[in-house]
Amino acid sequence: MGNLLKKDFKYWNNWRWQLKNRIKTPEGLKKYFKNLTEDEEKGLKLTAEEFPIAVTPYYLSLADPYNPECPIRKQIVPRYSEIDPKKQISCDPNALEEEGEIPHLTHRYPDRVLITLTTMCPVYCRHCMRKRKVGKPERAITEEEFKPIWEYIKKHTQIREVLISGGDPLVLSNEKLFHYIRQLKKIDHIEVIRIGTRTPVILPQRFYDEELLKFLEEISPVWMVTHFNHPKEITEEVSLAVKNIRKTANPVLNQTVLLKGINDNPQTMEELFRGLIRIGVKPYYLFHCDPIYGVVHFRTPIEVGLKIMSHLRGRVSGLAQPIYALDLPHGKGKVVLSPQYLVKKEGRKHYFRNYEGEIVEYEF
Numbered sequence: 001m002g003n004l005l006k007k008d009f010k011y012w013n014n015w016r017w018q019l020k021n022r023i024k025t026p027e028g029l030k031k032y033f034k035n036l037t038e039d040e041e042k043g044l045k046l047t048a049e050e051f052p053i054a055v056t057p058y059y060l061s062l063a064d065p066y067n068p069e070c071p072i073r074k075q076i077v078p079r080y081s082e083i084d085p086k087k088q089i090s091c092d093p094n095a096l097e098e099e100g101e102i103p104h105l106t107h108r109y110p111d112r113v114l115i116t117l118t119t120m121c122p123v124y125c126r127h128c129m130r131k132r133k134v135g136k137p138e139r140a141i142t143e144e145e146f147k148p149i150w151e152y153i154k155k156h157t158q159i160r161e162v163l164i165s166g167g168d169p170l171v172l173s174n175e176k177l178f179h180y181i182r183q184l185k186k187i188d189h190i191e192v193i194r195i196g197t198r199t200p201v202i203l204p205q206r207f208y209d210e211e212l213l214k215f216l217e218e219i220s221p222v223w224m225v226t227h228f229n230h231p232k233e234i235t236e237e238v239s240l241a242v243k244n245i246r247k248t249a250n251p252v253l254n255q256t257v258l259l260k261g262i263n264d265n266p267q268t269m270e271e272l273f274r275g276l277i278r279i280g281v282k283p284y285y286l287f288h289c290d291p292i293y294g295v296v297h298f299r300t301p302i303e304v305g306l307k308i309m310s311h312l313r314g315r316v317s318g319l320a321q322p323i324y325a326l327d328l329p330h331g332k333g334k335v336v337l338s339p340q341y342l343v344k345k346e347g348r349k350h351y352f353r354n355y356e357g358e359i360v361e362y363e364f
């Protein structure tokens with residue numbers, strides 16, 4: 001394994017090589033990580049049976065083999081905490097992202113639908129909200145399964161946007177990916193294509209593929225929404241991937257998940273969002289971690305997120321401010337969370353708290 005991690009390795013920059021050489025077993029991870037904690041040891045034995053493991057050699061190379069507190073390590077090494085019955089709370093995870101009558105299609109908001117083209121991801125993030133649906137087995141949808149999805153979208157003319165997700169749609173071959181997107185573009189009322197993908201972060205080499213870049217340029221604009229959680233993920237390789245996407249005339253946005261022990265403090269978030277706008281990525285959402293079986297050990301109180309948002313306001317460029325939101329259970333949709341800035345109202349007098357904590361009167 002060791003020598004595969006050398007960046008001068010002949011195939012390092014080839015995304016197919018990265019995918020083919022993913023580390024997918026507890027034994028594979030044990031070779032890399034030196035001082036496993038009890039939680040990790042037990043996780044590699046028990047959790048790994050329930051939720052899949054995978055990590056690209058690239059993303060693994062960012063992890064600290066010696067420090068269990070490493071934010072990359074925590075996103076890829078299974079821990080017993082994921083399935084520990086003592087840590088679970090009552091929730092209805094089945095209601096989240098519930099599919100309707102058409103498999104692989106979720107139509108929650110009137111003007112947009114979410115479709116999932118594959119169950120495969122380059123990396124199985126330990127905090128994944130879809131972790132029970134991904135990776136086991138790794139399977140792309142078939143043409144026969146795509147047909148009813150396409151027909152549904154064609155028939156419902158109020159749909160203006162298709163959000164392509166997974167799994168990670170960028171693991172599909174160019175041929176398949178181009179085909180599905182071209183089919184969707186043929187529908188007259190589809191104005192927007194959005195791709196939800198973590199590949200820029202965990203497999204940046206995907207965007208060194210000239211054929212893909214040419215296609216992205218041809219179908220521009222596609223809204224690329226990626227998923228950075230920590231400043232350590234902003235590497236030279238990733239900056240190049242983002243630059244390549246932006247050269248194709250497509251915007252790049254980011255969704256972060258608030259994760260205990262990884263990014264649940266104002267300084268880390270400030271560094272992350274500053275880093276993102278520096279490389280041309282707009283922070284879009286900061287999601288509160290959902291109460292889903294397998295991820296509850298990553299949850300923080302809402303106050304932690306609100307404190308982060310207060311910290312950013314006024315101190316950090318508006319460009320670097322995401323929307324803090326949570327997903328309601330039973331498919332009830334997203335709710336925006338914000339610190340209170342209107343603190344009091346007396347007749348026409350309104351009292352606002354500014355970013356420095358000062359109360360300012362404003363008469364309407």
Ligand SMILES: *Cc1c(COP(=O)(O)O)cnc(C)c1O
Pocket residue numbers: 097106107108109112113114163334
């Ligand atoms: C989050 C989500 C969307 C997209 O919502 P935006 O606020 O537009 O980003 C669409 N469909 C489903 C089912 C979702 O969960």
